[in-house]
Amino acid sequence: MRWLTLPDGTRTTGRFGWKAAQPTLASQSSEAFFLDMGLSTPLHPEPWGDCTEAQTACRNAPHGREGEDGFEIPDSLLSRVVAYVAALGVPGTPQDASGARLFASTGCARCHQPALPTADGGTARLFTDLLLHDLGPGLADTLPEPGVRPAQWRTAPLAGTKDALARATGLLHDGRARTVEAAVLWHDGEAATAVRRFRALPDRQKAALVAYVSQL
Template sequence: MRRLILLAGAVLLAGAVAADDRPDPTELMPGGAASVRVARDARAFSQPSATLPFDRLLDFRVGDGVFRKLWVSSPSSTTSSDGLGPLYNARGCQSCHMRDGRGRPPEAGEAASSLLVRLSTPDGRPDPTYGVQLQTFGIQGHPAEGRVVADWSEEVVALAGGETARLRRPAWRIEGWAYGPPAPGVLLSPRVAPPMIGLGLLEAVAEADILAQADPEDRDGDGVSGRAARVRSAHLGTAALGRFGWKALAPTMEDQVADAFSADMGLATRLHPAGWGECTAAQAACRAAPDGAPAPGEPEVDPRLFDLTVFYARNLGVPLRATPTPQALRGRALFRDIGCTACHRPSFTTAQMPGRPEHSGQRIWPYSDLLLHDMGEGLADHRPEGDADGREWRTPPLWGLGHTRTVSGHTQLLHDGRARNALEAVLWHGGEAQAARDRVVGLSPADRAALLAFLDSL
């Protein structure tokens, strides 16, 4: 394997690139030794990390089974799969993280989707009736809380060289609040499901290495600050660095997965023991409905299966990259030179994780600093969450970006899927990223195409 990669590196170096533009040969293995060789097909994000020892592959498969499982309401004859709801967003993890890839906003008139909406009052508390998340489905006898609708408006952006791009701007609203009106001025934050690859590796990046990149006061004066999120971890029982979710709300995989079981599916785990999931005290019938606990006081999700779901979520391999074309290499240099790497930090080396050799000591290429950035008014949801304010988002990793269409059947990007491709995603960048975005507008058409070819090669 290593021989092969070095060889690929040698071919790269033979091309006509300036000395400092020579890619590091390890770039073609974005997940380090955990990277996986995949066909360019719909299964590209669903492979176990190459570093998984053989005797743990079965655990991965069982975790995959839980991830794909469709839960049912209680009481039911299939006791190991019941407890859904009463209110929920989807019946299984895969319903949103389709093929372990990314979700998308709903089409006009579509109810089910892989986008969910978080809620809060203007002063940052959960909505007294609806809680922190809008559940768009309910089991028999429990109406869905409401329906998510986007009204889209189009605008044209002129680019250098006579080109134009069209952006679609969503105005999000909820139709048919079923349990009475929400708090006056309720804040909505729509999110699509992010892809699932390489997450155990991101969890293994040393906190010090992430903090070293943070520059909250922008002391270096480059216009890009970057702030580490400090959030509460139910799993660790203490404050910790937030890493997962569009606003870095979850510090560990256990926190993220327990939140998903509870808020998205209404399933109790050790960390969130309420069988009614996210039903509030105002939703009394929901709280009184039968739950799926196998015995009183036991969580609906068997603790062993919970752990295997966490294991699965940590170990989806990042695809090896193909040797980039000369055009993508040119784009790679532009990506650095116009300032994208100020946030989309190319690489880290993961720490030594006790008991997790499969994630330890890997040079990885996620293209994210895992920090929060002010992305400007255009992307703002005005809803603070965890440590992030209403304009901040965590830099998403860009590894695997070029597989989006084959895995997910679309190329819609950003936290609410408003961008229909990578160029639109960049044109939405504002705030700390305004200067980098403006440079993309000013690139010649050939250079812009090269930048996009680089993104597509990831």
């Protein structure tokens, strides 16, 4: 679990981003606008994104900070983006009882929890616990982040794996795994026991588990 301190001093837990660095959809969306697109928001008022002080040309480039409320992405627009993201549907879960049992018995479901409760009393079948876990040195990142070890990653939601495989963009944080089986075998650390159980499965059951995850 990653504890974060909000601007008002409140302590809360991170839930979004590869390293669980963001506590809300609003902060995650603001971070994406700021770092990925270089657009200012109320949470990130600088109009030059992540340009450093040494990158003077970048910082002096034209921007739209003179827009509504002095931000390129004002609250009125940010709130619409957050509402849209919050309303996105979750892909259906395959009706595969044997695959689901294998997913649980190997220990995959310990972190990739099939369902989480929602504020309205329902459930979201995301296949994640939205928490940080140490996945071993093989998946350690070289980019330091305060308060997080290099091998710690927030459990990636498996909902949408089918679409990711269809796009052939790769799995894991850096896209290194081209198949579900490869992604599983990269796991270590807290997931080492689950990986050992996966390796020990007969080929037919191993293929069934991979097929189950591939359809999420």
